[in-house]
Each structure stands twice: as structure tokens, then as C-alpha cells.
Amino acid sequence: MAASPAMSGRKAAQVRLQRFGAFLTGMIMPNLPAFVAWGLITSLFISLGWTPNAVIGGFGNADVGSWQGAATQLVEAEDGTTFRQYLGLVGPMITYLLPLLIANAGGRIVYGERGGVVASIATVGIIVGSTIPMFLGAMIVGPLAAWIMKKVDAIWHGKIRPGFEMLVNMYSAGIVGGTLAVAALFGIAPLVTQISNVLGAVVEWLAANSLLPLLSVIVEPAKVLFLNNAVGNGILVPLGVQQVTESGKSLLFLVESNPGPGLGILLAYTLFGVGSAKASAPGAIIIHFFGGIHEVYFPFVLMKPMLIVAAILGGATGVATNAVLGSGLVGPAAPGSIFAVLAQTSRDSYLGVILSVLFAAGVSFLVSALILRASRRRDLELGESGDLEAAIAQTEANKGKGSSVLGTLSQRDGEPTTMADATTPVTATAVADGPVRSIIFACDAGMGSSAMGASVLRSKLKKAGAGDVSVVNVAVANLHDDADLVISQRELTDRARIRAPHSRHLSVDNFMNSPVYDQVVDEVTARRHDAEGADK
Template identity: 75%
Template sequence: MATTTAGAPPVSRGKTAQVHIQRFGAFLTGMIMPNLPAFLAWGLITALFIAVGWLPNGVLGGFGNADLPGAWSGAATQLVMAEDGTTFHQYLGLVGPMVTFLLPLLIANAGGRMVYGERGGVVASIATVGIIVGSTVPMFLGAMILGPLSAWIMKKIDSIWDGKIRPGFEMLVNMFSAGIVGGALSVGAFYGVAPIVTQISTWLGDIVGWMADNHILPFMSVIVEPAKVLFLNNAIGNGVLVPLGASQVAEQGKSLLFLVEANPGPGLGILLAYTLLGVGAARSTAPGAIIVQFFGGIHEVYFPFVLMKPTLIIAAIAGGMTGIGTNVVMGSGLVGPAAPGSIFAVFAQTARGSFPGVILSVVLSATVSFLIAAVILRATRKRDLAAGESGDLSAAIAQTEANKGKSSAALSALVAEERTAEAAEAALSGHGTTTATAVRPIRSIVFACDAGMGSSAMGASVLRDKLKKAGVEGVSVVNKAVANLQDDVDLVISQRELTDRARKHAPNSRHVSVDNFMNSPVYDSVVQEVKEGAADDGVTAS
């Protein structure tokens, strides 16, 4: 069975580091993404019911005095001491318990399940209660650390007596071992881990505060925007920005950190520039990408446009800096993560009173990125048109570089894109270089991306539509996260930056790399091969 579209090149040390960072970011994302509905619910409740919300409610928001006339006695309260030394009962509400207990426990459970299934999730949740109770800040960071670690410890302890338990005692041993280990880890987390993670969270918050005091918060885009294009942003976003943003919301009612990554403005500006000044397939694809990126929130669709012309990263960085700077000046922010990064999700999580600043940050970031991208595209338009009009794109690019006297990163990206498509088509037709001798018919196809929810879902939808129009039935086309791939699928389609990781999870599957999930020539080759295989095996195909 073929395992790759071409002979896998040796992986450089830099490439290995990138893969490791991507894998780490994907693991963090795996803990956050399944729980985004809970984050959204918490954000909406916060926006509505806190004291400065749209519908202030002391019972639900957790700021009302339980001794007030007409107070609802059924609500849970806590004893609070005022500055003057007096005490009173205050409603717990929904906002505090959700951010303090629910969200960290969901994160810990997801991390534990990723490491050791349901058993790992239970032990992770038990242990994380200790770090939650023993800290003074929301323990998102602690849950992301302790959850997987607790599950791993339980897994190692179980391996000690695996296969050595007398028949009939398995349930007893499993229940008591998980209870004892979980309880011990919870106590240990309360006394040992909680103070350390609390201090780390405080330091991270102090760094953000220092950046704000010195007016350099916008410079976060210098790191975040390139990281997004290289699929390295999840480690930053889910590992740092989301926990810090949640802590700021708990203290201040909003945070601009949720908009550092989610702002759709920079991507919108770049795609608009391609729509007006791009050439060839890039120009024709950009308008559709705008809809998917700005309204659908799938930012990955503009990454290939930047990779085709790497200087456009300047436009992305400048747009991101403009958006952050606008929110700093306007004092605006969100009450929860805007995921996916759709303008609708951004508005849904915008704090009361922050709409002018948030809207302005999106508009200005899009404007700045558009102007810079337009200048870059306009400066290279003649050269791009000349290359596009040539019958042989590779030869035209080579000639252009010869005329220029030096190589061009943008043109090299175009050559790489063309060669990737050619190699994929050759492998799918059986003429490429493969590492196995047999090619089985394609009956199952998986689109794999970092989180398994955004761009891969879009690509799977596109291919399913093509197969349907071709009259092919009986072929499974699904989308998954790279980390969740299994080695029982016939064909894996992933973005070029993620293919190395995908091969490790599904080494016996065929792998195809694409630059753009929205529109790739590989899809037509896949449809043709599936249709031919369906005819040979009697699967329905018109």
C-alpha cells in the first residue's frame, strides 16, 4: 500500500522542531476545542448578567446581596467581608463557578481522555479539583498541565499490575486504584502544584500588564501572525492567551487577548487585495475564501495566499498590530474566546460597551493589511502576469528569475505548489514514487488538519460534493484532527505543513498534500480514481 505521494525527503532539524511545536499545539487544542460550547455559554452568560452586562442580574451574575428584600432564597451564596469589616451573603451566580470549576474540569477531563481514555479523564478531573481549590486564579493553565499528567501517571501505575490480577478482582482493583491515585494527586496538587501554577499565571499576567503599561501589546502580532501561517499558533493561543484572557474576564469583565488571534481583519484585507490585484487561480479563489474566512471563521484559507508570496506576512503583522492597538486605545475586548474566528462569533462575545472598539479594530486591521498587501501585489503584478501567461509555469518562473538575477521566494512558492499537485496526481494515478507495492481501491478518505474542525471540514465537504456530482457512492469522506488519525484509512489529505505528522499517525495510508483545501487539482484526480475503482468493484458509479 502506498504511504506517500513521493519519496519522503529527510526531515531537517528545523522541520522536526516545527513538527514538535505543531504536535504540542494540537494537543493543547484537543483539550480546548471540544469544550468551546462551554466557553461560549460562559461568555454569553457573562456578557448578559454581570454588573456591567446587557441584563445585569445579581443572582445569575453573582454580585447581588442575598440580604436584599425579595432575594431568592434558593440561590447559593457565599459569605463575603466588605472593606469596612462587615460581612454579608453574596450570590455565587453562574459566572464565577463556571470559570472556576466547570471550564478547568472540562479541560482536564479532555486532556485525560486523550492520554488514557475515560479512566484517564476521571482521574484527571479528581486531581484538578485540588489545583482549583488551592489557587486564587482560574486554573486553565493548571488543568492543561495536571489533566494529561494525572492520566499518564494512572496509566503507568496500571501497567505495573496489568495481567497480574486474579480473575474476578479486576473491577475492585481498578476502582480502588483510580480512587486512591486520584485522591492522592488531588491532595498533592492542592499543596504542591497549585502554588507553583498560580505563580506562573501571575508572572504571565504581569508580563501582559507590563506590555500594556509600556504600550507594546501590539507587538504580539510579530509572533502570532507568522505562527498562524505556519500552524504554530495553537501553543500560543490555547496555552497562553485563552487562560490569561479568561483570568482578565473574571477580574475586569473583558479581555482584548481573545482578539489577538481571532480578529478576522488581517486575513480579510489580504484576500481583498488578491481579489482586486491578484492573478490567475489566486484571484478567482480569493472571493470565495473571503466568505469562508470572514463569515465562517476558518482563517486557514488565507494562509496559502500568504505562503505564495511570503512578503505578505508584513501585511498580516501590520493588520494585527493595528487591531490590537485599536482595542488598547478604545479599551474594548471580548468576554470569551471567539472560535471559530468568525465576525459573528466575535460580535457574540463582545463585551457591552466594546462594540465601537471591536468593530473599529476589525475595520482598521483589514484596511491596513489590504493597503500593504495591495502595494505588494501591485508591485509584482506585471511579473506575475508574465509568468501566468506562459505555457510552462515552471519555465516561465525560471526565466523570470533569470531576468531578475536572483531567486524569488514568492515564485519559489508557486513552483512548490505546482510540483506538489503534479506529484499528488502522479501518485494517485499510480505513476508516482511510492514506498509500497500495492495500491488498494479508495473507499475511505480523511481530511486532516490541526484541530480537525475548520479547514479539514471544508475540504471534506468540497470533495463529497465532487463525488456526488460524479455519481459515486459508498465512499466515506470525513475530517479529523491529525492527532486522531487511525491507520485504517485508504487516503489521507492534509495541508503540506502537516503531512509529516499525519504520516506518523497513519503510516500505512496513502498521503496527499495540498496547499489549499478550498480548491486543489488533486480532488479531480481523486474523484477519477475513485470512480474507476468503483466501476471495477461494483460500487455504484454513474
């Protein structure tokens, strides 16, 4: 009994850590297309890119350029002379667009659209107050500004006279946003800049002493705990951007996104694993290596915690390879697919980057194989099919929310929830029986495996002659109460019911191949036939 308070404290700390990791992910994930766009523009149009373009890439002497209408900036050369250089797209996107998008996403999470607007206003202050990309600053200031706005609104909530709501709302947001922007400019920006400079000095010291591979000791465990966004996008990406502006590439972009360590672990499970882990590993390889969704290998690590050693050594090998060969990327590889990595590789670094992935996978595979072989007899005797389920659950707990991708690994496909359960009205206002015309797959981000799940069901319905049924996928936060049936992961069903109380809800564990889909098809066709018979 004496241990209960301690256990409770650890559980509370775990929950806070989960929420923090999920919050960081929520700020970064929706904005990955912007990172991809910036990386592609950088790889193509900077002076060291594939097709250098001064106007787009932002270099060269604009006074003698052929595009006089483009924006320029005054630059001081090393000899002290000044000249006008094209502003380009690369600099403004990394300086303004990406931090503002991150801040807006964080503000929306805290306080909806109003929070996103105020967060963006305040973040301009920290951007202008620093000479480095303010990703870390945006991740701090954005949510903080939205929280302050939320508290300010609570002061006079319900006390405004009718007809004055818009006036108060507009000016209060403007005043709070402007005040926070000034405060961020003079107060927070110098502090975050100093922190970034210290971190940059640490990275330079590690590079000077050939110790950069030690970064993997922090990054690889952080990935499994879903804290990689704070490390990667808050620290490594801004430092990498600075290196790109100086030398045209950076290996820091590949410290976190290298798919090699995860590939080695999954290959080892494919050859030396047992039970459901062995069966699931080949499919996970495709999602991880080609799809770039690294979280699919996290449950395999959690099943055998010693495998974190394989991930660390594999990651360190990849970093060391890039350091020795001087290879790197010109922008973040997001997601961490081999295609994204190659798309962002500097034109003189393909050999080094490819070798870093292969060597990282090789080392990770060898270490993982030794660990799995050492415990193979015990695993065969005890059976480990339940371990994968527990590891998936633990991974989702670390993430702080359900994962549609991890559903592809689960062997629980639909067991706890039958179609009969799903068609039972969940509220007093649930729709009556009738033709099913619209089905929505709802997941946390509105993409990934929920999109593939929607595609699977859409294909089944088409083959059954019900191709006119609308099947789409959306984020739970964007779910509207106009669908006949909502399909979501078990962890998200309660949230989905709140967003769509008049719809019927079906919980599944595997978006990809749940047997419940066949029951959905049977019901759709049966109700259609009943409706056609009634019409006759």
C-alpha cells in the same frame, strides 16, 4: 557532509515543535463549544451584559433576591461588610468546567479515557489551589497526570491475576489521581499562579506604558506556527477573564482572534497576487473572515515571509485601537469569525471593536500590497503556482497534521490518487466488490471542511439517484471499521487504515471539490445497477 548533522538536528527540532503545536490544538479545539457557551452567557447575563440576571450572572445581594433556591457564596464588600451573592454560571464555568474539559482532552490524547479521568482528578487540585482560572495549569497538569498513570499501569501490565483486573485498575487510578490532585494543590498550583501573576504584571505594565500593541509581535508569528493556543488560551484568555470580572470586558480576547490582519493579507492577494494564490484568495476570505478559520491565510504568509510584518502591524493596529477607545470583548471569540467577535463584544464596545477589525485589515492590506507589488513582476515571470502548494504543505507541517480546510486552497485535487487506485484493496481483508452503502469522511477533528466535503458528495449522490447512501464525517480517532469507503486527506490515510482495516480507502487533497467525487458517484451507481440486474 559536515552540515548533515546540523540539518538533522533542525529537522528534529521542527518535528518536536510541530507535535507540540498539534498537541495544544488537540486540547483546545474539541472544547470550543464550551468557550462559546461561557462567552454567550457572560455577554447576556453579567451585570454589564445585555440582559443582566443576578442568578445566572452571579451578582447582587442574594438575601433580598427573588430566587432563594440558587447557590450563593459569601462576598466581602469594599467597606468590610459581607453579604451573600449568587454563585451564578459565569464563575463556575470559567473556574471549573473549562479547565477540566481542557485537562480531560489532554489526558485522553496521552492515555485514552483512563488518562482523561485521572487528568481531571489531578486538575481539581490545581483549580482549588489558585484564585485565578487555571487554563495554563490544566494544559500542564492534565497531560502530565495521564502520562504518570500510563507509566504506573506499565509496572504491573500482564502481572495481574485473572479476576482482579477491575479492582486493580479502579483503585490504582483512584490512588494516582487523588495523590496527584493533592500534589497539584500544594506544589504546582502556587507555581502556576506565580507565573500567571508575573504575566499579568507584564500585561499591566504594557498597558500602563501604552505598549500593548507589542503583543502582536509574539502572537502573529505564533499563529502561523500553530503555537497560538499556548499563548492565547494559556495566557491571554485567563488574564482576560480576570479583567472581565473586574471591568466587564477585555481587549486581550481580541489580540489573537481579530480577523483583520488575515483579511488584509487575503485582500491584497486577491488584487495583486498572481496564479493560484490570486485565484484561491477570495474563497479563503470567506472561510477566514466569516468562518473564523484563520489557518487558511497562513500559506499565503509562508509564500512571502515578509508578509508576517503586515500581520504584526495589522494586529498591533487592532490592539492599539481597542486600547485607545477602551473597547473589548466579554469572552473569547472562538473561532475567530467576525460573527463570533460581534457576539462576544461588550455592549458599549461595538464601535471600537468594529474599527479595530477595519483598521487592522486596512494596515495589513496596505503593507501586503506594497510587498506583493514589489515582487509582482518576478512572480509573473517565474510563476508561483507551485509556491502555494509548497506553502500549504509547510503550513500542515507546522500544524503537525493535515488540514481539511487548507484542502480548499489546493490545486492538486485528486491528481495522485485515481478512483482505480482507491478501489484497490489496501489490505488482505478489504471488502469485496459490491454495492456501496456507507461512505465516511475522516479528518483530524471530525468537523470543518470534511463536513462540507461530505455534504458535497451527499448532494452529488442524491442527484444521481443514490441519496440513500450514508455519507457522514467523523474524526479519525472515532472511525469504526464498518464503512464501505473511507475518504480522508492523504496525510491521514495511514491512520484511517489502522482504524478501519476492512474498509477501502481513498486519499484526496481537497475535501471541497475533488474530481474523484464524480468517479465515486459513477462507481456507486454502476454497482447499484449491477446489483439490480443480478436480482432480476
